[in-house]
Amino acid sequence: EHDEHDEHDEHDEHDEHEGHDHGTHDPHFWLDPSRASLAIDEITTQLSVIDPDSADFYQENATAYKSQLSDLDKQMSSVFEQIPEKDRKLVTSHEALGYLAHEYDFEIVGTVIPSMSTESGPTAIAIAKLVDDLKTEGVKGIFMESGVEEKITEQIAQDANVQVITGLQVEYVLEGETYLQMMTKLSELIVEGLK
Structure with a gap:
């Protein structure tokens, strides 16, 4: 099945794609919640390396958010079944x-x-x-x-x-x-x- 993801930071105003260049690879991995969940694993690992005293905190939050991502994935699958x-x-x-x-x-x-x-x-x-x-x-x-x-x-x-x-x-x-x-x-x- 699919995993989950951590909340994205909100970005300040985005310049309506002016100068918007992704190169040749599709960077939009977050549009698949299971891939976003993999990013959460990596973010959690890196935060735990930088701040080992808070590793349990990061892992707890990651686990909770990945559960929400799993629910999102199921919800999206269900919604798309209408098509x-x-x-x-x-x-x-x-x-x-x-x-x-x-x-x-x-x-x-x-x-x-x-x-x-x-x-x-x-x-x-x-x-x-x-x-x-x-x-x-x-x-x-x-x-x-x-x-x-x-x-x-x-x-x-x-x-x-x-x-x-x-x-x-x-x-x-x-x-x-x-x-x-x-x-x-x-x-x-x-x-x-x-x-």
């Missing part, structure tokens, strides 16, 4: 949902920005291919992050006759929100968008 297998197809602004897709059996049909970086826009050929893929694969919509090629995303959706699903938040936890809340909202957004 028929034929409709488990995702198109997003940029390559961000790979780990989530793998864990919960979704197919990534394409992305508006065909790379990890949000710094370079799509070519005309890539746009035409994505429009064609949206039509032929029967994808219901494009999940759009705020500030990531919004006009191009809207044009692609219009050309493919699919909806734009706004509110995709994958990069950071909003002020006053926890990681668990972010992931719950994300799973609900995906279900709503693919119904």
Whole structure:
């Protein structure tokens, strides 16, 4: 089964993806709660090395949070069961949902920005291919992050006759929100968008 995770720190204002470059590897491991749980293990180990007197405290908190992550994983699996297998197809602004897709059996049909970086826009050929893929694969919509090629995303959706699903938040936890809340909202957004 899956493990769990520790609360992500809330980040101050995020610059709507300006200069947002992940390189060639997908860093969005936290979008799979079982991978987030592995990060908790590593964080707990490192904190215990730095502060051995508090190692038991760190381990207790890690164990409790990993239990919450296990519950989150089960909840997300249950929520995603509402989506028929034929409709488990995702198109997003940029390559961000790979780990989530793998864990919960979704197919990534394409992305508006065909790379990890949000710094370079799509070519005309890539746009035409994505429009064609949206039509032929029967994808219901494009999940759009705020500030990531919004006009191009809207044009692609219009050309493919699919909806734009706004509110995709994958990069950071909003002020006053926890990681668990972010992931719950994300799973609900995906279900709503693919119904």
